[in-house]
Amino acid sequence: MTELDSLVAPTLTFLIFAPLLAGVVALLWPRGLVLDLLSISLGAISLVLLVPLSGTVMGQGPLLLELGGHELPLGIPLYVDGLALAMLWLTALTGLGTAVYASGWLRSVSHPSGQQYRVLWFLLWSGLNALFVSGDLFNIYVTLEITTLAAVPLVALARGREALSAAMQYLYFALVGSILFLLGVALVYAETGLLALPELSARESEAAGPGETIALLAITVGLAMKAALFPAHGWLPRAHAAASPPASALLSALVAKAAAYLVIRLWLGPFEAAWTPAVAQLMGVVGVLGILYGSLQALRQHRLKPVIAYSTVAQLGYLLLLIPLASVVAWQGVIYHALVHGLAKAAFFLAAGNLILGIGHDRLVGLAGCDRVLSKNLLAMAVAGVAIAGLPPTGGFIAKWWMITAALEQGQWWWAVAIGMGGLLAALYVFRVVSFAVHSPRPWHEEPLRETRHGLNRLLLWPPVLLAAAAVALGMTGELLAPFLAVGAPEVSP
Amino acid sequence: MDWLGLYNYWVVVILMMAGFYIVIAQGNLVKKIVGLNIFQTSVFIFFISLAKLDGGSAPVYVEGITEYSNPLPHVLILTAIVVGVALTAMGLALVVRVHELYGSIEEDEIHEQDGSD
Numbered sequence: 001m002t003e004l005d006s007l008v009a010p011t012l013t014f015l016i017f018a019p020l021l022a023g024v025v026a027l028l029w030p031r032g033l034v035l036d037l038l039s040i041s042l043g044a045i046s047l048v049l050l051v052p053l054s055g056t057v058m059g060q061g062p063l064l065l066e067l068g069g070h071e072l073p074l075g076i077p078l079y080v081d082g083l084a085l086a087m088l089w090l091t092a093l094t095g096l097g098t099a100v101y102a103s104g105w106l107r108s109v110s111h112p113s114g115q116q117y118r119v120l121w122f123l124l125w126s127g128l129n130a131l132f133v134s135g136d137l138f139n140i141y142v143t144l145e146i147t148t149l150a151a152v153p154l155v156a157l158a159r160g161r162e163a164l165s166a167a168m169q170y171l172y173f174a175l176v177g178s179i180l181f182l183l184g185v186a187l188v189y190a191e192t193g194l195l196a197l198p199e200l201s202a203r204e205s206e207a208a209g210p211g212e213t214i215a216l217l218a219i220t221v222g223l224a225m226k227a228a229l230f231p232a233h234g235w236l237p238r239a240h241a242a243a244s245p246p247a248s249a250l251l252s253a254l255v256a257k258a259a260a261y262l263v264i265r266l267w268l269g270p271f272e273a274a275w276t277p278a279v280a281q282l283m284g285v286v287g288v289l290g291i292l293y294g295s296l297q298a299l300r301q302h303r304l305k306p307v308i309a310y311s312t313v314a315q316l317g318y319l320l321l322l323i324p325l326a327s328v329v330a331w332q333g334v335i336y337h338a339l340v341h342g343l344a345k346a347a348f349f350l351a352a353g354n355l356i357l358g359i360g361h362d363r364l365v366g367l368a369g370c371d372r373v374l375s376k377n378l379l380a381m382a383v384a385g386v387a388i389a390g391l392p393p394t395g396g397f398i399a400k401w402w403m404i405t406a407a408l409e410q411g412q413w414w415w416a417v418a419i420g421m422g423g424l425l426a427a428l429y430v431f432r433v434v435s436f437a438v439h440s441p442r443p444w445h446e447e448p449l450r451e452t453r454h455g456l457n458r459l460l461l462w463p464p465v466l467l468a469a470a471a472v473a474l475g476m477t478g479e480l481l482a483p484f485l486a487v488g489a490p491e492v493s494p
Numbered sequence: 495m496d497w498l499g500l501y502n503y504w505v506v507v508i509l510m511m512a513g514f515y516i517v518i519a520q521g522n523l524v525k526k527i528v529g530l531n532i533f534q535t536s537v538f539i540f541f542i543s544l545a546k547l548d549g550g551s552a553p554v555y556v557e558g559i560t561e562y563s564n565p566l567p568h569v570l571i572l573t574a575i576v577v578g579v580a581l582t583a584m585g586l587a588l589v590v591r592v593h594e595l596y597g598s599i600e601e602d603e604i605h606e607q608d609g610s611d
Contacts, residue, residue, distance in 0.1 A: 141577075142573060152588070153588075161596065161608065162608075164592055165604060167588060168589075171585055175530050175581060175585070176517060182541075182574060185541075186540055189541070189544065189567070
């Protein structure tokens with residue numbers, strides 16, 4: 001164990017505990033302005049702190065921090081590699097953007113539950129950061145529950161019956177999922193006596209017993225229910241469409257991705273001995289079915305937010321393609337995809353929130369003419385959509401390029417076809433939305449638009465614009481970031 | 495192998511299936527949450543059963559005792575119980591909100607009202 005940089009432990013402590021303490025402050029001292037400033041500054045500090053952390057990870061390889069100085073196998077480790085680092089960056093960037101947006105949103109709609117929103121957001125943030133750096137199965141269970149505990153009420157905060165019944169459905173899916181996850185953890189412990197991921201990965205790669213395969217199955221099904229991976233996606237379109245825009249952005253960009261992140265984290269590495277190439281192909285097929293189903297459903301929706309929500313179902317499917325491809329290039333591609341999708345999807349949902357604020361509803365046919373008054377906002381939405389579809393020069397293109405390269409290198413051309421199809425369908429549903437928006441308005445649609453002539457609040461306009469710009473900027477930095485992403489990529493034996 | 499010796503696992507399986515069945519089959523939201531709790535408890539019992547050693551004593555250091563049960567699962571499940579209580583509380587709070595908005599906690603009645611909107 002090499003000596004760790006003296007900044008690593010304080011950084012990780014800050015990332016986990018600062019939002020948690022801020023949440024307690026938010027609960028005890030309900031002052032909107034102070035709390036918004038607090039959440040924005042916490043986001044900014046997180047970004048600053050992540051720079052030296054990334055440097056350390058790059059220089060020393062994956063970091064293993066044993067909490068309280070208790071060494072493995074007794075201690076509980078925190079583990080940071082390229083994948084975890086990418087997710088921490090995504091959380092900080094999306095979190096900062098959403099925090100700025102939320103400060104404007106809560107003011108402009110005078111949301112009665114603004115206070116609860118802030119408390120839940122801090123709790124969610126803390127849980128996500130803790131989840132991404134956890135290196136222990138049971139710790140992951142606890143952090144997963146913290147995110148659920150914050151995410152479900154975030155859906156229910158939106159007014160109206162639809163939000164409440166969607167939150168209820170989400171709750172049942174999430175709870176059954178977490179119980180299955182815990183069952184899997186128990187089976188792993190029964191079989192191996194280990195819980196720490198680095199130790200599970202370091203085992204001699206002999207064939208695992210049936211207990212471990214069943215454990216992996218329980219864990220995967222549990223996580224799929226939480227991540228809304230096809231075919232356990234039923235709750236996601238309703239919940240993400242019903243939540244308020246900043247909450248939808250967080251849920252789609254981060255919460256659903258956190259569970260999907262765990263699927264690839266656990267399949268590659270800790271449980272590599274528990275599956276065969278045939279099972280990996282099956283997981284890939286499930287991913288592709290998710291991509292196709294989500295995209296086709298997105299094409300059939302009549303309202304804007306369900307389109308974006310179904311797009312999330314589709315985009316999460318790509319993450320599963322890492323399992324059959326399993327190479328360093330695929331690893332980079334999939335992480336990059338997760339990054340770009342997170343930023344772009346947050347931008348998409350925030351921009352959609354602005355449209356709803358401007359025209360009072362999100363029916364697609366009613367969007368006609370909104371390009372005249374909400375042009376920058378619509379541009380942000382279109383650019384984010386292009387990044388999701390993976391057209392050059394956005395980051396989505398680099399991600400798909402890497403995934404397709406990995407597929408062709410290994411002679412598994414069918415995945416390349418699926419990735420291309422997914423991109424095409426994504427472009428279709430994005431351009432369908434944009435084409436509705438640039439139609440000339442019919443006379444009776446003019447009226448509500450006029451009210452927004454004075455333009456949007458800057459706090460509402462800039463977060464989606466900048467997040468979409470970040471998703472595009474990732475298209476220029478592929479070569480630069482690739483070595484960071486590759487840190488800790490498991491030595492895979494397909 | 496004496497099947498009676500494994501009776502705690504039989505209990506786990508029966509509780510698990512019963513709990514899961516309640517979650518799926520019951521229309522009453524509170525009963526669904528009770529079902530989830532039964533389901534969850536079965537996993538807790540399973541995890542704790544793993545720790546038991548034949549003839550092992552409680553993991554407290556006492557002169558003359560050489561075999562101890564594994565304390566780690568107990569500690570983990572203690573944490574899991576806390577998490578479970580928090581989630582149950584949240585679920586019940588949501589049910590209270592549902593009752594305020596719909597005046598009912600039966601799923602079919604709620605769907606009926608959703609449909610008529």
